[in-house]
Amino acid sequence: MTRIVVIDNHGQFTHLEQRALRDVGVDTEIVDNDTPPEELDADGLVLSGGPSMDRIGNCPDYLDLDVPVLGICLGMQLIAAELDGRVGGGDYGGYADVDVEIVDEEDPLIGSLAPETRVWASHADEVKELPSGFTHTATSDVCDVEAMSNVEDGLYGVQWHPEVAHTEEGQEVFENFVDICEQA
Template structure:
């Protein structure tokens, strides 16, 4: 059975990320961000959403492992920040329904959602510049980089929250990430 660990970055929806994975048949658990990466054995890593970059603990170390990583909201921003992309304040704060355009229908994480999907997202902070090697895979009128990917490195990010009921096809995002982990 595929094992995916959710690294808790103190977000209010972290438990829903674990539940979404469990509901599609994945062996999963939530692990503290203070847990050293070399103590976690998993086929995939989810970096949860969270309130701020000051409480990410050892989460950056998970980017150096062999397992694919999915960053959700703050998790995506962490990936960008650690790999010399840029994160800044968004023009739209708070949570809202957002229509997202999938700009890369070949992307293994979000390509199946093309041409567009409706998501629940917070844009108080967002990725403003992609790290080297990454492609923008989704965009919206609210945020230029709604999703990003570097499949060669096994690193993926979404600004939105696929784990909440307001996101139309969130389960599909998790199913796609499981497929990525199983083929890695």
């Protein structure tokens, strides 16, 4: 059975990410972000959202585990910041419903949501510049980089929270990520 571990970055929705994965039918658990990388046994990782880049624990080391990684909100920002991208404050700020345009319909994580989807997202911080090797996969009027992917390295990120009920096609994001993990 496919096993996907949710890394807890101390966000308020982490338990919902685990539930969404359980609903897809995978073995899943939540582990704290200070867990040593060698103790993680998984076919894929979800880097949860969280309140601060100052509390990311061992997350940078998890990017080297050679398994697909899905970064959600802070998790996406962490991927960008660690891999030569740039993160900065957003113009909008807090949580809101946002219409997101899918700009890469071939993307294995979110391409199936094209042409657009409605999501729940926080934009206090956001990716301002993509890391090398990444493709810009979604945008909105609120945030230029709503999603990004590096298919070759198995690294994916979404600014929004697919695990909450306000996100219309969030479960499909998790289903697509499970497919990515099973094909890796």
